[in-house]
Amino acid sequence: MTVPSDASPPPARFNGARYCLEANARRHPDKPALILVGDGDAAQVLTYGEVDRAVRGVAAGLLALGLAPGSRVMIRMGNDADYAIVYFAALAAGLVAQPSSPQLTPAEAAFLMADSGAAAVVAAEDCPLDPESCRGRAVLRPADVAHLRAGPPLPAYADTAADDPAYLVYTSGTTSRPKGVLHAHRTLWGRRPMHDHWLGLRETDVVLHAGTMNWTYTLGVGIQDPWARGATTVLYTGRRDPGIWPALIARYRATLFAAVPSLYRQIVKYADLAGHDLSSLRHGITAGEALPAHLLAEWTRATGKPLYEALGMSEISTYISTGPTVPVRPGSPGRPQPGRRIAILPPEGPPEPLPAGETGLLAVHRSDPGLMLGYWNRPDEEAAVFRGEWFTGGDLARLDADGYVWFEGRHDDVMNAFGYRVSPSEVEAVLIGHPDVQEVAVAERAVREDVRVIAAYVVPKPGHAPDREALIAWCQERLAGYKCPREVVFLEALPRTPNGKVQRKRLAETAGA
Structure with missing residues (x-):
């Protein structure tokens, strides 16, 4: 389906940094572009003129x-x-x-x-x-x-x-x-549909983003998008306490707040929302993980503010969302942003779009200016995700009659750890090197209704009894923290298909047996 839009293609000659900075530095050089807040009241302020x-x-x-x-x-x-x-x-x-x-x-x-x-x-x-x-x-x-x-x-x-x-x-x-x-x-130009239809972004906005600078969610939504509109970004660099976020919204009169659902959950549960003036906030925005319907209701009830979700990936950022122009439907990340062309394709066979109600691979047309150029030196993987005129990122979904997307999981085994995509194979390659490990499979494991963590399912070598904490420490020495398993489950054997392939979706079931 294609959602109509008046969006124009990017100019033939286009530089993303100039797009975000040059005109803003000329028009309002003294306007704050970036405010970095640490512990206490100290803040570093950089104006558009200074950033340029x-x-x-x-x-x-x-x-x-x-x-x-x-x-x-x-x-x-x-x-x-x-x-x-x-x-x-x-x-x-x-x-x-x-x-x-x-x-x-x-x-x-x-x-x-x-x-x-x-x-x-x-x-x-x-x-x-x-x-x-x-x-x-x-x-x-x-x-x-x-x-x-x-x-x-x-x-x-x-x-x-x-x-x-x-x-x-x-x-x-x-x-x-x-x-x-x-x-x-052109990717920075290709983000324009989300400015109006997810973020509702204005030049007068103050955007508080809860992420860190190295994350593409922060670089994109927290910096590139506000600067493209001449808005002000506030980032926090101090200790991570859920109670700090409503205080920062009140102190800097933030109009938009961006975070992942797991942080919204912590804020609702632990922060004193009623004790801070949140009148400046128009709405919250969230991505990186699926937003549970009950969390959406809890946030709205506690703050009186909307919470708009988006679905995206590194290859195209966010392209499905709710927002000021798209009413929220709890459980759905929304509709294609105006100007986006998406389809649901069968997992196998010709790339012919499926009708509403049928589940298949969520795909975006390769003409989208926000889509990647390709995978760096990985022609085989690149060929696997492009099917005719469509890019498929591995998400299974269906469209309802009104064009809302309903996420049905992943077609591959890629996990989501606090908004970061993590390959099970990468974690398994580290764990199999431990001298006490015979076999290992890694998958997401539900620890609560709406909380999933990375879990390692380990078959010890005969005569060995590995320690859970020792295996986690082994990973922490070799992997970034967000890739490390939070749980280790010991099994006598991994569940496999008749052909010998590990059945990741049966790991939790086997562990509970």
Whole structure:
């Protein structure tokens, strides 16, 4: 189905950083673009004029290092302003930003560096880097970034084409190694449908985002989208306490608040919502996990404010949503945003869209400007997700008669850990290396009605008795924290098909038997 829209295609020559910053810096240079709040009352405020100047300074410095157009710049920084500055500087210079999580172990980061062929790595002072993997690459620390920020600025943003590569993000797939999702500059233009129809975003808005800078949900909804509209972003860098969020909404008169459903659940349960003035807030927005109908009702009852959900993925960000123009239907993430063209395709056979009511693979048309350019050096995986004119990301869903999407799970085994996609194979590849483990399978496990965690189902080697905490610690030494299992379940054997394939969907059932 296609939802009508007056959205125009991106200009042929288009630079995502210029789109977000140049006009805003000229029109209102003294307006706050970014407010970073730590513990206590301290806050760092950067205006549009200051961000534009810093971005162009770092962009010029990166080019002075001899980086060629299209070179990847890996970002390994903490939750601070320089993360955003370096990200936009790479785009401004015609380079490719490669945001990554500081939670990655040195070995995980080394794989991403090698896979992307990153020419430069920008890392926080306390971020460990493997010296061998950095050999031949420019390595910049915070002092270097500060020097570049103060240096001569790039006179003009790079004259990139809309289809030129802009950023590369790594996401878990069905294999044991993350894969790079390459996006073009046009992707920032392709986010425009969500501005009106999910976020309801205005130039006068103050957007409080609960995520950290390295997450694409934060970079996109928390920074790129507000800056594209000339709004103000507020990010919190202090201790994670559910009670802080209503206090921040009140203190900064936030009009939009973005988080994942699990945080909304904690806020409703533990925060003093009635003790803070939330009158500035128009609505909350949520993505990354499915929003349970009862949580939606609890939030609305406690605050009197709407909560709008969106469904998306790294390859296209959010493209299904509720919002100011799409009424909420509890249990559904919404309808296609105007200008999006989606379909439900049969899992096998010709890519002919299925009628309303039938379950199949949720697909988006490859003409969407927000869709990725492709997977980095993974032609086989790329070929597997494009079927004719459609991109299929592995979500099973159906459409009702009114065009609302009803999510029916994943066609593959990819898990969702607090909004991050995690491949079971990646976790299994770590656990199978433990000397006490004979076999292992990893899957999501429901611990409450609306809470699911990553669980490892382990068959010990004969004569061995591995300790649960020791296995979790083994993972924590080798994987980013969000990838590590929260539970370990010991089994005598893994459930398998007659052909020997592990039946992940039967793991929880087997464990309970």
